[in-house]
Amino acid sequence: MADVIIEDEPAVAADLAGDRIDVLRAFSANLGAHGEERGLIGPLEPPRLWTRHILNSAIMAPLLRPGRVGDIGTGAGLPGLVLAIIRPDVDFILIEPMERRVAWLSEQAEELALGNVTVLRSRAEDVVLDTPLDQVTARAVSALRTLLPLTAPLLRDGGELVLMKGISAEKEIAAAEKQLKKYRVTDVAVEILGEGVLEDVTRVVRGTVRAARQSSGS
Numbered sequence: 706m707a708d709v710i711i712e713d714e715p716a717v718a719a720d721l722a723g724d725r726i727d728v729l730r731a732f733s734a735n736l737g738a739h740g741e742e743r744g745l746i747g748p749l750e751p752p753r754l755w756t757r758h759i760l761n762s763a764i765m766a767p768l769l770r771p772g773r774v775g776d777i778g779t780g781a782g783l784p785g786l787v788l789a790i791i792r793p794d795v796d797f798i799l800i801e802p803m804e805r806r807v808a809w810l811s812e813q814a815e816e817l818a819l820g821n822v823t824v825l826r827s828r829a830e831d832v833v834l835d836t837p838l839d840q841v842t843a844r845a846v847s848a849l850r851t852l853l854p855l856t857a858p859l860l861r862d863g864g865e866l867v868l869m870k871g872i873s874a875e876k877e878i879a880a881a882e883k884q885l886k887k888y889r890v891t892d893v894a895v896e897i898l899g900e901g902v903l904e905d906v907t908r909v910v911r912g913t914v915r916a917a918r919q920s921s922g923s
Contacts, residue, residue: 711737711751717902718755721763721791728790728817733759735813736781743809745781761869761907762787762844764898768867768909769795772839775859777829778846780806784869785842786813789822796821798838802828829855837861844869849910850881857888862916866890867909874908889915 714730722729737754740746750758762784771794776785779799789797799814799822801807807826814822825832829846841856841864849868856866870877874895878885885893893912900906 709738709741709751712753712755715755715760715904718760718763721760721766723791725791725793729759729763729787732782732786732790732813732817735816740781744805745809756904758783759787760903761899761905763791764903764907765842765867765869765909766791768896768898768911769840770865771795773798773836774840774842775800775832775834775838775856777841777843777852777856778802779810779824780844782810782813784844786810786817786819786822788842789814789819790817793819793821797823798834799824800827800829800832802826829859832859834859838864840865840867842867842869845871848880849874849877850884853881853884853888853890857890857914860914862914864914866912866914868911870895870908870910872908874910878910885912891915 719726733754737751741748765784766788769792773796775798777800779785779801785797785799799810801810807824810824814824838859841859843852843856846852878893890912896909896911898907898909
């Protein structure tokens with residue numbers, strides 16, 4: 706098998722990762738070297754691993770708050786493992802149904818000494834948590850109207866969706882009007898991250914979930 710050609714680390718990576726850059730480098734090297742053979746990424750991805758995947762995940766780190774964050778359909782660890790590396794002050798629950806991906810995530814969390822990571826093998830619709838999450842993220846899982854029933858119920862009252870989306874993010878919001886209302890998601894907006902910093906910007910749909918209020922009866 707020919708040697709895998711992995712993209713050189715862009716200079717901005719160290720700015721985004723700070724003192725966690727060495728851990729991020731180790732994860733990127735592991736994913737670049739073994740991701741294709743383990744069915745985590747396609748053959749075209751190693752030469753664009755940093756710009757297309759690692760940095761587009763890392764740019765989200767400032768949006769997270771200390772607390773518990775769930776990543777739905779983590780796959781290779783994008784964005785969940787990347788964010789867990791950069792934000793050791795945040796506890797991550799990586800939710801992934803596929804056994805081989807769960808094995809990879811668990812191996813990486815152990816090898817990289819990520820004490821803030823819990824890997825949960827489950828489909829998003831089957832997840833049962835003892836305590837609701839503070840934030841939920843997902844990357845390239847499904848259209849917003851399909852994703853909302855999988856993510857919003859996992860959040861506490863006032864919890865936040867932080868969902869990575871493509872260029873059609875605004876259209877997805879419009880198409881999900883019914884689901885946004887059903888799951889009481891308010892303050893929905895698209896945030897564009899990385900302009901002037903990254904080769905490809907990251908679009909994030911953010912929204913706050915409000916639990917149903919009990920009638921006080923006066």
